[in-house]
Amino acid sequence: MKEDKIRFRVKYAEVDRQDAVYHAYYFIWFDMGRTEFLRKIGVSYKELEDQGFLLVVTKAKIKYLSPARLDDEILLKTRFVRKTRIRLVFEYEVFRERDNKLLTIGETELACISREGKAVRIPEVVAKNLG
Amino acid sequence: MKEDKIRFRVKYAEVDRQDAVYHAYYFIWFDMGRTEFLRKIGVSYKELEDQGFLLVVTKAKIKYLSPARLDDEILLKTRFVRKTRIRLVFEYEVFRERDNKLLTIGETELACISREGKAVRIPEVVAKNLG
Amino acid sequence: MKEDKIRFRVKYAEVDRQDAVYHAYYFIWFDMGRTEFLRKIGVSYKELEDQGFLLVVTKAKIKYLSPARLDDEILLKTRFVRKTRIRLVFEYEVFRERDNKLLTIGETELACISREGKAVRIPEVVAKNLG
Amino acid sequence: MKEDKIRFRVKYAEVDRQDAVYHAYYFIWFDMGRTEFLRKIGVSYKELEDQGFLLVVTKAKIKYLSPARLDDEILLKTRFVRKTRIRLVFEYEVFRERDNKLLTIGETELACISREGKAVRIPEVVAKNLG
Numbered sequence: 001m002k003e004d005k006i007r008f009r010v011k012y013a014e015v016d017r018q019d020a021v022y023h024a025y026y027f028i029w030f031d032m033g034r035t036e037f038l039r040k041i042g043v044s045y046k047e048l049e050d051q052g053f054l055l056v057v058t059k060a061k062i063k064y065l066s067p068a069r070l071d072d073e074i075l076l077k078t079r080f081v082r083k084t085r086i087r088l089v090f091e092y093e094v095f096r097e098r099d100n101k102l103l104t105i106g107e108t109e110l111a112c113i114s115r116e117g118k119a120v121r122i123p124e125v126v127a128k129n130l131g
Numbered sequence: 132m133k134e135d136k137i138r139f140r141v142k143y144a145e146v147d148r149q150d151a152v153y154h155a156y157y158f159i160w161f162d163m164g165r166t167e168f169l170r171k172i173g174v175s176y177k178e179l180e181d182q183g184f185l186l187v188v189t190k191a192k193i194k195y196l197s198p199a200r201l202d203d204e205i206l207l208k209t210r211f212v213r214k215t216r217i218r219l220v221f222e223y224e225v226f227r228e229r230d231n232k233l234l235t236i237g238e239t240e241l242a243c244i245s246r247e248g249k250a251v252r253i254p255e256v257v258a259k260n261l262g
Numbered sequence: 263m264k265e266d267k268i269r270f271r272v273k274y275a276e277v278d279r280q281d282a283v284y285h286a287y288y289f290i291w292f293d294m295g296r297t298e299f300l301r302k303i304g305v306s307y308k309e310l311e312d313q314g315f316l317l318v319v320t321k322a323k324i325k326y327l328s329p330a331r332l333d334d335e336i337l338l339k340t341r342f343v344r345k346t347r348i349r350l351v352f353e354y355e356v357f358r359e360r361d362n363k364l365l366t367i368g369e370t371e372l373a374c375i376s377r378e379g380k381a382v383r384i385p386e387v388v389a390k391n392l393g
Numbered sequence: 394m395k396e397d398k399i400r401f402r403v404k405y406a407e408v409d410r411q412d413a414v415y416h417a418y419y420f421i422w423f424d425m426g427r428t429e430f431l432r433k434i435g436v437s438y439k440e441l442e443d444q445g446f447l448l449v450v451t452k453a454k455i456k457y458l459s460p461a462r463l464d465d466e467i468l469l470k471t472r473f474v475r476k477t478r479i480r481l482v483f484e485y486e487v488f489r490e491r492d493n494k495l496l497t498i499g500e501t502e503l504a505c506i507s508r509e510g511k512a513v514r515i516p517e518v519v520a521k522n523l524g
Contacts, residue, residue, distance in 0.1 A: 012297065012307075013153055013290045017146045017201060017442070023450040024144065024424070027417035028275045035274065045274075046333040049410070057416040061454035067510075070148060071308040117460075143428065143438075144421045148311070154319040155293070158286035159406045166405065176405075177464040180279070188285040192323035198379075202439040248329075275417065277410045279463060284406055332410060 002131070003079045004037040007097065010072045020067035026104050027060060030092045033078035034108070037090070041129035053123050055088070055110045062106040066096075073097035080130050086119045087111050088130070133262070134210045135168040138228065141203045151198035157235050158191060161223045164209035165239070168221070172260035184254050186219070186241045193237040197227075204228035211261050217250045218242050219261070264393070265341045266299040269359065272334045282329035288366050289322060292354045295340035296370070299352070303391035315385050317350070317372040324368040328358075335359035342392050348381045349373050350392070395524065396472045397430040400490065403465045413460035419497050420453060423485045426471035427501070430483070434522035446516050448481070448503040455499040459489075466490035473523050479512045480504050481523070 008029075016022040035045050045055065068074060075097050081089040087109055094104035112122045139160075147153040166176050176186065199205060206228050212220040218240055225235035243253045270291075278284040297307050307317065330336060337359050343351040349371055356366040374384045401422075409415040428438050438448065461467060468490050474482040480502055487497035505515045 011290065012147065012293050013155065015148045016143065017148065017150050018447055018449070019148045020449070022144055023453065024417045024420035027420070028273065031274050031417070044333065054411055056411070056413070056460075057457055059454070059456050060416065061452070063452050064450055067449075071306065142421065143424050149316055149318070151318070154322065155286045155289035158289070159404065162286070162405050175464065185280055187280070187282070187329075188326055190323070190325050191285065192321070194321050195319055198318075202437065274409065275415055278405065279408045279410065279412050281410045286406065 001037075001041055001080075003077055004033070004040050006033055006036050006076050006078075008032075008074055008076075010068050010070050010074060012070060015070045018067070019069055021069075023062075023064060026062060026094065026106060027108075029074070029076055029094065030060075030078070030090070030106050030108055033076045033092055034090050037078045037080065038126070043126050043129060048123065048126070051123075052115050053120065054113050054115065056113055057108050058087070058111045059109040060106065062104060064104055066101060066103045068094065068096065068103050081107070083122065083127065083130060085121050088122065088126075132168075132172055132211075134208055135164070135171050137164060137167050137207050137209075139163075139205055139207075141199050141201055141205060143201060146201045149198070150200055152200075154193075154195060157193060157225065157237060158239075160205070160207055160225065161191075161209070161221070161237050161239055164207045164223055165221050168209045168211065169257070174257050174260060179254060179257070182254075183246050184251065185244050185246065187244055188239050189218070189242045190240040191237065193235060195235055197232060197234045199225065199227065199234050212238070214253065214258065214261060216252050219253065219257075263299075263303055263342075265339055266295070266302050268295060268298050268338050268340075270294075270336055270338075272330050272332055272336060274332060277332045280329070281331055283331075285324075285326060288324060288356065288368060289370075291336070291338055291356065292322075292340070292352070292368050292370055295338045295354055296352050299340045299342065300388070305388050305391060310385065310388070313385075314377050315382065316375050316377065318375055319370050320349070320373045321371040322368065324366060326366055328363060328365045330356065330358065330365050343369070345384065345389065345392060347383050350384065350388075394430075394434055394473075396470055397426070397433050399426060399429050399469050399471075401425075401467055401469075403461050403463050403467060405463060408463045411460070412462055414462075416455075416457060419455060419487065419499060420501075422467070422469055422487065423453075423471070423483070423499050423501055426469045426485055427483050430471045430473065431519070436519050436522060441516065441519070444516075445508050446513065447506050447508065449506055450501050451480070451504045452502040453499065455497060457497055459494060459496045461487065461489065461496050474500070476515065476520065476523060478514050481515065481519075
C-alpha cells in the first residue's frame with residue numbers, strides 16, 4: 001500500500017479568529033493520517049512505541065493553498081514516499097470533500113529512535129509492509 | 132503561601148472563531164498557575180512526577196463570566212484551598228489586567244497517585260510547604 | 263432525541279507525559295459531542311453562529327474516574343438535560359469501548375448570546391427539536 | 394530591528410507521551426515569536442487584523458534537532474528575513490536556555506490578505522518598520 005485516506009470534520013477547537021483552521025493543527029491531522037496508514041498495513045504505532053521504537057518527526061514542511069473552515073468535511077490522503085534504514089518520508093494532501101479542492105500539501109520525515117534517543121533501524125514489521 | 136499570581140497574554144492559538152479564548156484552554160492556564168504556585172513553595176512538579184508521584188486532576192469546574200480576547204493581558208490568581216492525605220484543591224481567578232475585570236473562576240481537585248495508578252500520600256515536601 | 267453517541271480514537275496529540283489524555287481536552291470532546299447531537303436534530307451549530315446566535319459555555323464541570331490512553335476507542339454519550347429561554351444543559355459520559363468502562367462524566371451549561379454579547383432567546387429551531 | 398528574543402517555559406499541555414514537546418506546537422511558539430517581534434517594532438498584529446489586514450501563513454518548514462522537555466526554559470529567536478509587496482519571511486531558532494543547545498530551526502512565509510481572501514499590499518506601518 002502506498003496511499004491511505006481518512007475523512008473527518010473540522011472541529012470548533014481547531015478554528016481560529018479568521019474562521020480558518022489554525023495553521024499548526026494540520027500537523028496533528030498529518031499525524032492522524034500516518035497513524036491510520038500504519039494501522040492499515042498492520043502496524044500499531046502505540047505498540048511500536050511501547051516496544052521502545054519511537055518514530056520522531058525530524059523535518060516537516062507544509063504549503064497552505066486555501067483555508068479549511070469550521071464543519072468542512074476533510075479528505076486527507078497520506079502517501080508513503082521513501083525510506084532509508086532509519087528514516088521514513090510521508091506526503092499529505094488535505095482536500096475539502098464538498099468540491100474536492102486541495103487545501104494543503106505537506107511532508108514529514110520521521111526517524112526511528114530508541115527510548116534513549118539513539119537512531120535505530122526501522123523495525124522489520126514496518127519496513128517490509130511499506131513495500 | 133496561600134496564593135500565587137502569574138501574568139501572560141492571550142495567544143492567537145487560544146482564540147476561537149468568536150474571538151474569545153476557547154473554553155477548554157482555561158484549564159491549561161490553571162495548570163500553569165498551580166505549577167508556578169508549587170514552584171514558588173519549592174516544589175518542581177516535574178521532579179515530583181519523575182520520582183513517581185503523579186498529581187492527577189480528579190474533578191474540575193469552571194464558571195465563565197466574560198470572554199478573554201486576543202492579546203488581553205491576563206492576571207491569573209491561584210489559591211491553595213485545602214488538602215487531605217491524598218488530595219489537593221486549588222481555586223483560580225482569571226482577571227483582565229487592563230480593567231481588573233474578573234473573567235473566569237475555576238476549581239480543580241487533584242489526587243496523588245503512583246505510576247501504577249494507586250492513590251498515595253502526598254509527598255511531605257508538598258504537604259508541609261502548603262501550610 | 264435525548265441522547266446521541268459518537269465514537270473516535272484517542273490521538274497522539276491528546277496524550278500527555280503520563281500517557282493519559284490531558285484533562286483539558288475532554289472539553290473538546292464534549293464540544294464535538296454536542297455539535298453532533300445538534301446536527302442529528304437538524305441544527306448546524308456553524309449556521310446558527312453565522313446567523314448571529316452564539317452558544318457560549320457559561321459553566322462546566324467534570325469528574326475524571328479513569329484515564330483514557332493512546333489509541334483507546336472512545337464512546338461519548340451526549341445527553342440533553344434541560345433548557346430555559348436562554349440556557350441549555352448537556353451531560354456527557356466518556357466510555358472506553360473495549361470494556362465499556364466509564365472514564366469521565368461531565369456537564370456543560372451554555373447560554374445563547376448575540377454577536378454583541380447580549381443574552382438572547384434560543385432560536386426556535388433548536389428549542390423545538392430538543393423536545 | 395532584525396531579530397527579537399522571547400523566553401518561556403515548556404508547559405505540561407505541550408509535552409507528549411515521549412516526554413517531548415509535541416512537534417506541531419513549535420509552530421505556536423513561532424507565532425508567539427513573530428507577534429512579539431511585530432509588537433517590538435510598534436505593530437499590534439491584533440489591530441492589523443481588526444483593520445482587515447490578515448497575515449496568513451502560506452508556507453512553513455521546520456527541522457527538529459533535539460527535543461524540548463517539560464519545564465525546559467526556552468529562548469526563541471525570531472528573525473525577519475525578507476519581504477515582497479505581499480509576503481514576509483521569518484526564521485526561528487529554539488534554544489534550551491540551560492546549555493544554549495539549539496533544538497529546532499524553522500521558517501514561515503506569510504502573505505497579507507484582505508478579509509475576503511485577496512492578496513493585498515503589506516500595510517506601510519509594517520513594511521517601513523521591518524527595515
